[in-house]
């Protein structure tokens with residue numbers, strides 16, 4: 173692995189799952205506390221400045237216009253100056269707050285993705301990828317919003333207290349009148365959020381549903397077209413979109429019931445201040461400036477009270493999102509490096525000893541498989557579909573752990589190898605090669621990113637890929653489409669073989685990796701492999717007679733066991749089960 177130029181996450185999630193979600197997320201908040209506290213402090217100062225402005229307007233009105241004891245311009249300059257200062261402070265506060273939010277998001281994203289990369293095949297057999305993608309985007313966003321914006325909203329609420337204190341010091345009875353509507357706004361805000369929370373939750377779930385339909389149909393567009401299923405899939409999407417529309421309409425209903433009331437309450441507050449304040453002015457107990465100032469306070473203070481509802485909702489959403497994220501993080505990686513790793517000299521010896529294995533869903537795949545492949549030997553695994561051939565490949569690279577028995581590479585149990593060493597030793601080319609949407613060079617060099625162009629070309633030549641790559645306009649720099657769909661099946665397989673060869677593994681397993689390559693090219697590939705790696709151990713899962721012909725020895729797999737072994741000719745002569753499998757499963 174090369175050193176990454178990016179910063180590592182500053183903190184992770186606390187591993188103790190008995191703690192509350194916020195306590196578990198606390199290390200991430202702590203890691204960015206300087207930025208967060210700076211932002212909160214600035215926003216506090218900005219709000220303190222903002223609270224002063226209506227009071228200054230009051231003094232200016234009373235002294236410069238009513239009493240005429242002071243000049244006006246001094247106040248105008250002061251207020252303008254404070255407004256500019258508040259603008260600058262708010263700009264910085266907002267900038268720091270957003271930076272804090274995105275830094276925390278970066279950490280969360282990295283922590284989750286790092287964990288996902290450590291998870292084994294068994295985990296991915298269980299979990300749906302759409303669900304994981306949603307967790308890695310919207311759930312992170314919900315948690316990040318609450319962690320960064322929650323404290324900021326609280327600061328705004330504390331400023332309401334300061335403003336109230338200031339109003340009390342100016343005119344206590346009027347202050348009480350001005351604040352009368354605030355608790356109502358807060359209560360209504362909370363109620364509105366409570367009413368809309370289930371709906372907004374439904375919206376999220378339904379949007380994820382639409383995303384899954386769109387994602388699956390774009391991924392599977394070739395199949396949709398092949399079966400002329402376009403209209404059916406469009407209808408499917410329409411049904412899904414309709415469910416989203418319904419949820420949004422419900423949400424709009426809730427909002428339109430509550431929002432007008434909430435929007436009009438401050439006006440009621442203004443009218444009350446005018447009435448009570450006006451009467452006080454007439455009685456000489458208040459000044460006109462006070463009424464103007466209190467009007468500003470009524471308008472200034474209602475957003476924080478409205479936000480109380482929002483912070484409660486954000487908290488609920490963040491708690492649910494955090495729980496889903498923690499569910500992933502709390503799932504331990506079951507295939508991990510051993511405490512006391514062994515790295516014997518590589519020879520290419522592969523041994524399965526009485527290996528038993530069932531997939532996580534309970535499907536039994538191997539039941540007492542014994543197999544030995546000597547260094548440098550090439551064997552073909554032949555068997556009926558579902559007999560367990562691919563499973564042999566997956567266990568050799570320890571994508572899963574056995575339920576019984578042992579898999580030994582160079583005499584050492586695969587569980588005792590550091591995973592990177594094991595995967596360098598056992599190269600696998602799957603039957604459906606996955607290519608990344610990057611250049612062919614980068615695809616081939618995936619396991620060895622620092623490989624030179626010459627090394628990449630050598631691997632491509634051995635895999636029979638050089639010819640077609642050279643003919644592409646951009647050669648090795650051609651960027652293949654998503655999953656390599658811009659290449660033919662056979663071309664993709666050859667690139668995948670080159671990718672495995674570049675790592676130069678002492679054990680190479682070709683899991684039906686040449687199925688889409690014509691027999692003549694396959695023969696050339698095997699010739700090249702033979703020349704290149706005389707000492708390499710090769711296991712081919714074979715479905716074609718031509719592929720079987722390249723092997724020194726054939727092993728017949730039946731119901732998760734190796735039931736016979738020998739040369740193709742011997743087996744054909746002595747083993748009726750082999751002849752049967754050849755007749756039903758193997759093409760010429």
Ligand SMILES: Nc1ncnc2c1ncn2[C@@H]1O[C@H](COP(=O)(O)OP(=O)(O)OP(=O)(O)O)[C@@H](O)[C@H]1O
Nearest residue numbers: 297531533535536537556557558559560561562563
């Ligand atoms: N990820 C999985 N989860 C659950 N069961 C699986 C999984 N992969 C394979 N199986 C099952 O395990 C058994 C052995 O599968 P395996 O892929 O090893 O067979 P195979 O001999 O390679 O078949 P084929 O020749 O069709 O590729 C089959 O019954 C299969 O359905």
